[in-house]
Amino acid sequence: MRNFLPELIREFRWLVHSRTALALAFAAVVMAIWGAVSGATTSVSAIAAFQATLARYRANGEDITGALNSPASVEGSADQQVISNPLRYDLDQAALALTQLDPLGAISSTLSLCALFMFPIIGFVLGIFVSTHDYKSGSLAFRWPRSGAVAFAASKPVALLLAMGALAVLTAALAVPAAWIARLTLAEASNEIAAFAVAGPSAAHAFAIGALSVLTGTAGAATGLLIGALTRNRTFTVAAFSVGFLLIPLLGIADPRNLITVAGRDLLYFVGQFRPRPLGDFDPLAAAVVLAAIAVVSVGLSVIPWLARSRTERRS
Amino acid sequence: MAELAGRLEVTGLRKSFGSQTVLDLDFTLEPGEFCLVLGENGVGKSTFFRCLLGLENYEGTIRVDGAPPSGAIIGVLDQPMLYPKWTTAQNINYVLNDSRASTRSTVRQLIGDDLVRRRVGTLSTGQKKMVLLATALASDSRIVLLDEFANGLDHHARELFRTAVSDQLRLGRSVVATGHDLSAFDSLPTRVLAMHAGTVVDLTPDYQARKDIEEIYAQFLARTDS
Numbered sequence: 001m002r003n004f005l006p007e008l009i010r011e012f013r014w015l016v017h018s019r020t021a022l023a024l025a026f027a028a029v030v031m032a033i034w035g036a037v038s039g040a041t042t043s044v045s046a047i048a049a050f051q052a053t054l055a056r057y058r059a060n061g062e063d064i065t066g067a068l069n070s071p072a073s074v075e076g077s078a079d080q081q082v083i084s085n086p087l088r089y090d091l092d093q094a095a096l097a098l099t100q101l102d103p104l105g106a107i108s109s110t111l112s113l114c115a116l117f118m119f120p121i122i123g124f125v126l127g128i129f130v131s132t133h134d135y136k137s138g139s140l141a142f143r144w145p146r147s148g149a150v151a152f153a154a155s156k157p158v159a160l161l162l163a164m165g166a167l168a169v170l171t172a173a174l175a176v177p178a179a180w181i182a183r184l185t186l187a188e189a190s191n192e193i194a195a196f197a198v199a200g201p202s203a204a205h206a207f208a209i210g211a212l213s214v215l216t217g218t219a220g221a222a223t224g225l226l227i228g229a230l231t232r233n234r235t236f237t238v239a240a241f242s243v244g245f246l247l248i249p250l251l252g253i254a255d256p257r258n259l260i261t262v263a264g265r266d267l268l269y270f271v272g273q274f275r276p277r278p279l280g281d282f283d284p285l286a287a288a289v290v291l292a293a294i295a296v297v298s299v300g301l302s303v304i305p306w307l308a309r310s311r312t313e314r315r316s
Numbered sequence: 317m318a319e320l321a322g323r324l325e326v327t328g329l330r331k332s333f334g335s336q337t338v339l340d341l342d343f344t345l346e347p348g349e350f351c352l353v354l355g356e357n358g359v360g361k362s363t364f365f366r367c368l369l370g371l372e373n374y375e376g377t378i379r380v381d382g383a384p385p386s387g388a389i390i391g392v393l394d395q396p397m398l399y400p401k402w403t404t405a406q407n408i409n410y411v412l413n414d415s416r417a418s419t420r421s422t423v424r425q426l427i428g429d430d431l432v433r434r435r436v437g438t439l440s441t442g443q444k445k446m447v448l449l450a451t452a453l454a455s456d457s458r459i460v461l462l463d464e465f466a467n468g469l470d471h472h473a474r475e476l477f478r479t480a481v482s483d484q485l486r487l488g489r490s491v492v493a494t495g496h497d498l499s500a501f502d503s504l505p506t507r508v509l510a511m512h513a514g515t516v517v518d519l520t521p522d523y524q525a526r527k528d529i530e531e532i533y534a535q536f537l538a539r540t541d542s
Binding site for chain 1 (some may be wrong): 388399413
């Protein structure tokens with residue numbers, strides 16, 4: 001393992017030279033903007049709903065001050081809810097939506113979107129490319145004799161883990177200014193309900209969401225590493241995974257994607273209509289452990305094809 | 317630079333694809349030797365190199381100075397080995413894992429500033445080969461393998477190649493080369509082997525007596541064909 005650190009550095013050289021690092025940085029910018037736009041859209045919608053309800057109360061001559069100072073309650077199932085005091089409820093929803101544009105709320109909501117949708121796919125694509133770049137370029141014939149099998153195989157998952165961690169940190173860092181800009185556009189509307197502001201997620205909560213996003217990204221990356229080692233194919237595997245991940249509905253409780261929603265059940269920060277619903281009543285921590293186990297097993301299995309098969313294409 | 321001298325010892329190297337055995341040989345290379353391996357297409361020269369580099373699984377033992385190679389052997393194979401969209405400097409720095417590797421004197425002896433800055437995908441076959449050679453020679457590996465290397469090199473590149481390799485041989489580095497264009501090697505070889513049916517035949521005594529590789533190889537082929 002004395003070659004491990006040099007091989008890790010080499011893997012990062014690839015990330016920089018191949019401009020994959022640049023692509024990841026661009027993805028972080030896109031996700032931060034996506035998070036800010038999503039937060040702003042939800043806020044605008046929630047504030048508009050509150051203002052519409054307020055106008056209705058006024059038109060009906062109802063007691064607005066009394067309604068605003070009384071708590072709202074929600075009863076019934078998720079499909080059929082009965083809301084008492086709709087004015088206060090809409091106010092609470094608007095105030096809650098605006099927390100997405102606070103620094104910790106922006107980080108939490110953006111990384112929640114990333115943990116659920118983007119990081120598993122980005123991780124998978126990254127895993128496929130990290131797994132196959134030496135073979136596809138032929139540079140493996142230079143690298144393998146110098147690195148040795150163990151350092152070669154170990155450097156890749158560690159590089160992926162660090163890359164996903166860096167991506168999460170960068171996305172979180174960019175989410176704050178993006179949300180700040182979005183908030184500026186809503187200044188007038190948000191000032192109206194400033195007196196009713198509610199606290200958003202705590203720093204610990206935001207950190208936990210960040211950790212979950214790194215976990216889901218790394219699980220995707222480890223899966224990509226294994227698939228890449230087995231198939232040595234990029235186009236079909238990336239297309240198939242992306243389409244399958246995003247377009248095929250959850251197939252049941254055994255669907256690996258359900259692990260993400262279960263693990264994030266009490267963690268993911270979504271305000272508004274969208275709520276990922278986990279299938280089955282499983283322990284979130286257990287789901288996170290299973291995700292980590294999938295990553296570890298995938299990494300372990302990805303070593304086998306490298307050891308068993310020829311490391312380059314045979315030409316003679 | 318004495319650390320560049322290395323003794324290669326291959327014992328009982330055997331490689332099969334299915335039921336067909338393509339390699340079954342023993343081989344030793346002393347420090348400072350240039351060994352030319354001849355053979356028709358498909359006799360296993362490239363497979364031999366890939367085994368030496370650990371790119372194929374094999375039976376037998378390969379040792380450099382009595383220890384497993386682990387980086388002591390570097391090879392230029394007859395296949396793409398560089399990232400075409402990267403510059404030459406980026407490729408060299410990546411392979412040698414050193415951000416200043418492309419400025420090493422061994423590299424600059426073979427490739428100029430203009431090539432270092434260009435994308436590999438825009439280089440000619442001969443230029444790519446010089447980049448590969450520069451990368452291999454700038455490494456700290458004691459054994460250098462050159463598979464079908466001289467094919468496609470122009471006159472100037474051949475001169476550079478012979479000068480650079482001669483310098484390395486004087487430092488004690490050992491080189492094993494294959495190729496069909498034998499004139500490119502000029503007087504570099506100190507040993508000449510021929511591969512046939514997975515084994516090697518030592519033609520060095522003939523070569524030392526006559527120095528005409530083309531004729532020696534033609535006679536070898538005539539003997540093996542009959």
